Amino acid sequence: MSEETQREAEATPADNQHSFRAEVNQVLDIVINSLYSHREIFLRELISNAADALDKLRFRAVTEEELMEGEGDLEIQLVPDREAKTLTIIDTGVGMTRDEVVDNLGTIAHSGSRGFLQAMSGQKPTEGDASGVDLIGQFGVGFYSAFLVADRVEVRTLAAGDGQSGWRWASEAKGTFTVEEAPEWTTRGTEICLHLKDDHHEFLDEWRLKELVRKYSDFVSWPILLEVTREEGEDDDKKTVTKDETINTASALWRRPRSEIKDDEYLEFYRHIAHAHDEPVETLHFQIEGTTSYTGLLYVPKQAPWDLFERERRQGVRLYVKRVMIMEDCKDLIPDHLRFIRGVIDSDDLPLNVSRELLQEDRTVRSIRKTVVNKMLAALEQMADKRKDDYAAFWGEFGRVLKEGLHSDFENKDRLAKLARWPSSTEALTSLGEYVERMPDDQDAIYYAFGTNRDAVENSPHIEALKQRGTEVLYMTDPIDEWAVEGIREFDSKPLKSAMKADLDLAKEATEEEKAEKEANKERLGDLCGRAKAVLEDDIEEVRVSDRLTDSPCCLVVPEGGVHAHIERMLRAQGQDMPKQKRILEINPDHPIVEKLHLMHAGDSDSEEVGDWFRLLHDQALLAEGSPIADPATFARRMTKLMQQALQ
Ligand code: ADP
Numbered sequence: 001m002s003e004e005t006q007r008e009a010e011a012t013p014a015d016n017q018h019s020f021r022a023e024v025n026q027v028l029d030i031v032i033n034s035l036y037s038h039r040e041i042f043l044r045e046l047i048s049n050a051a052d053a054l055d056k057l058r059f060r061a062v063t064e065e066e067l068m069e070g071e072g073d074l075e076i077q078l079v080p081d082r083e084a085k086t087l088t089i090i091d092t093g094v095g096m097t098r099d100e101v102v103d104n105l106g107t108i109a110h111s112g113s114r115g116f117l118q119a120m121s122g123q124k125p126t127e128g129d130a131s132g133v134d135l136i137g138q139f140g141v142g143f144y145s146a147f148l149v150a151d152r153v154e155v156r157t158l159a160a161g162d163g164q165s166g167w168r169w170a171s172e173a174k175g176t177f178t179v180e181e182a183p184e185w186t187t188r189g190t191e192i193c194l195h196l197k198d199d200h201h202e203f204l205d206e207w208r209l210k211e212l213v214r215k216y217s218d219f220v221s222w223p224i225l226l227e228v229t230r231e232e233g234e235d236d237d238k239k240t241v242t243k244d245e246t247i248n249t250a251s252a253l254w255r256r257p258r259s260e261i262k263d264d265e266y267l268e269f270y271r272h273i274a275h276a277h278d279e280p281v282e283t284l285h286f287q288i289e290g291t292t293s294y295t296g297l298l299y300v301p302k303q304a305p306w307d308l309f310e311r312e313r314r315q316g317v318r319l320y321v322k323r324v325m326i327m328e329d330c331k332d333l334i335p336d337h338l339r340f341i342r343g344v345i346d347s348d349d350l351p352l353n354v355s356r357e358l359l360q361e362d363r364t365v366r367s368i369r370k371t372v373v374n375k376m377l378a379a380l381e382q383m384a385d386k387r388k389d390d391y392a393a394f395w396g397e398f399g400r401v402l403k404e405g406l407h408s409d410f411e412n413k414d415r416l417a418k419l420a421r422w423p424s425s426t427e428a429l430t431s432l433g434e435y436v437e438r439m440p441d442d443q444d445a446i447y448y449a450f451g452t453n454r455d456a457v458e459n460s461p462h463i464e465a466l467k468q469r470g471t472e473v474l475y476m477t478d479p480i481d482e483w484a485v486e487g488i489r490e491f492d493s494k495p496l497k498s499a500m501k502a503d504l505d506l507a508k509e510a511t512e513e514e515k516a517e518k519e520a521n522k523e524r525l526g527d528l529c530g531r532a533k534a535v536l537e538d539d540i541e542e543v544r545v546s547d548r549l550t551d552s553p554c555c556l557v558v559p560e561g562g563v564h565a566h567i568e569r570m571l572r573a574q575g576q577d578m579p580k581q582k583r584i585l586e587i588n589p590d591h592p593i594v595e596k597l598h599l600m601h602a603g604d605s606d607s608e609e610v611g612d613w614f615r616l617l618h619d620q621a622l623l624a625e626g627s628p629i630a631d632p633a634t635f636a637r638r639m640t641k642l643m644q645q646a647l648q
Helices: 003-011 022-034 041-063 098-106 110-120 131-138 142-148 198-204 206-216 263-274 356-361 363-386 388-408 410-419 432-438 454-458 461-468 481-488 512-535 565-573 592-603 608-624 632-647
Strands: 017-019 076-081 086-091 150-158 166-171 176-182 189-196 224-232 239-246 282-288 294-300 317-321 324-327 342-347 446-450 473-476 494-498 540-545 554-557 583-587
Touching (some): 022 142, 041 076, 041 142, 041 189, 041 206, 041 263, 076 198, 076 206, 098 150, 098 166, 098 176, 142 150, 189 198, 198 206, 206 224, 206 263, 263 282, 263 342, 363 410, 388 410, 410 432, 432 446, 446 461, 446 481, 454 473, 461 554, 481 494, 512 540, 512 583, 512 592, 512 608, 592 608
Parallel strands (some): 076 224, 446 473, 446 494
Antiparallel strands (some): 086 189, 150 166, 166 176, 282 294, 294 342, 317 324, 554 583
């Protein structure tokens, strides 16, 4: 029993009444009040849960055969009762123990509800707004959609192998639910009885139910039976009989030939498997036969799920073995940087009782993984080539994830580098290939700069000279970019160079005249640099004359082998122990402030004022790149003093 269940059970032992956890109430409120116009989705959600329960049972029965004994067929049954105004959904799946009932139907997986509420907050859903529907599936609050159509829900359930009789859960969604023994419920599986609200009696209608199942749940691989009433016999002999009709195709969609599957079916299957409501941007369906045989039906969603960067992700690619679901999110099949893929892999070769540990080592799994990666990259390459807008949208959602592969997937590094996109000083979004095509003949490197956002990079002093020359600079604003470019290093024989690192060396592209001028400046300002170094010794490794600045008096650059300032900040924010990294202060030889300081220093090589100016310039360079300054109060005092002097 979980700690929470225990506490709850102890709190109200007498009347079996429990309170929903606070977030369930909030979720219920949102579900009931904002998803009203999409109420028909309740059936899809409940059938989906029933199908999962059957999948789980079949999987457990691989090792525990006795779980199947003496029970009916594995199926889902819909029973509309026109008199009682109830619709009942029954499955013969794994069922739930008492603790599971309280845990699953009284709380919401914490991260799920948090994500749901976060995603919903700030949006006031209106009637007809489908955004909430996406969220329902994604956050695992599907069961609660029952309250879209019912004012009372009763669940009876018996878990496989959990004794002779089960449990009854009931609620009217008014803050509480009850759980009690149900001695009359003696069959394995779960029954969900919906007491339909007065204006929702359409869900008792045979045609309406058939239409909904065909629309949303046809691909469910278990038979869905509908209890129908028919008049049979002639004249006097006429009688009304009830019987079950199978109303779905009930075949594993991915096993059917592509030519027989309609777009709608692919779409609904995606929504089922990904718990999503958007449309996929890419659908890949393939059958591989040979030394290893398997079928794959994979999708790239249009929208990133909220938990893409959470360690405890819920969804992924399902692994089936000969149509038996083995694992809901098989991480071994898909490398991390393709974790946005949803769908199914169904293998003919793996043993049914394969364990997670075995999967990691398994040759078949490795070969499937390789093919999946190949196929997915090929599909993305084609999208990037033929459907540029779709690809740009895809990149916006999942680019950050794909970039992780530049560092981790050595084998496919070149393909990933071609797929990567960044904004630049001249383009909204560009590939490295397009950048190289635009490069003038005499440019021999691809330049980039980092910052927390586009504006920060665009206004960064580090790229002033590059911009002035009309050299394109890639803007890197993702924390992952530092690792990503390190993974690429070179594209099309052109090195990638940071405009913020010490080794930028624009001199190579400079004219003879510019080179001579640089040397002269170095000579002329050598003493001043020495003084600045002495003043800033604790923070700065070196002070030198810059050729990357045009408007700003100075900037801080990263010494060779060092990390960029924003990465340092980020790692510190994450609690990593970063040693203090001394950087290089570059000064602009053409800037009036530098010129003035040069003169002051020439007049008095110990000038206190020159020292103050350098401390100020250093702090200002830190501020300009978004880094904190060590002593803001002293900075402000110096600033005030200099402003006063300027005004006098
Ligand atoms: P999700 O299915 O996305 O996890 P739900 O709110 O739909 O979220 O269901 C919560 C949990 O309740 C499920 O994860 C499952 O463990 C349990 N559950 C729901 N319906 C059934 C069912 N028909 N049989 C067995 N367990 C069920």
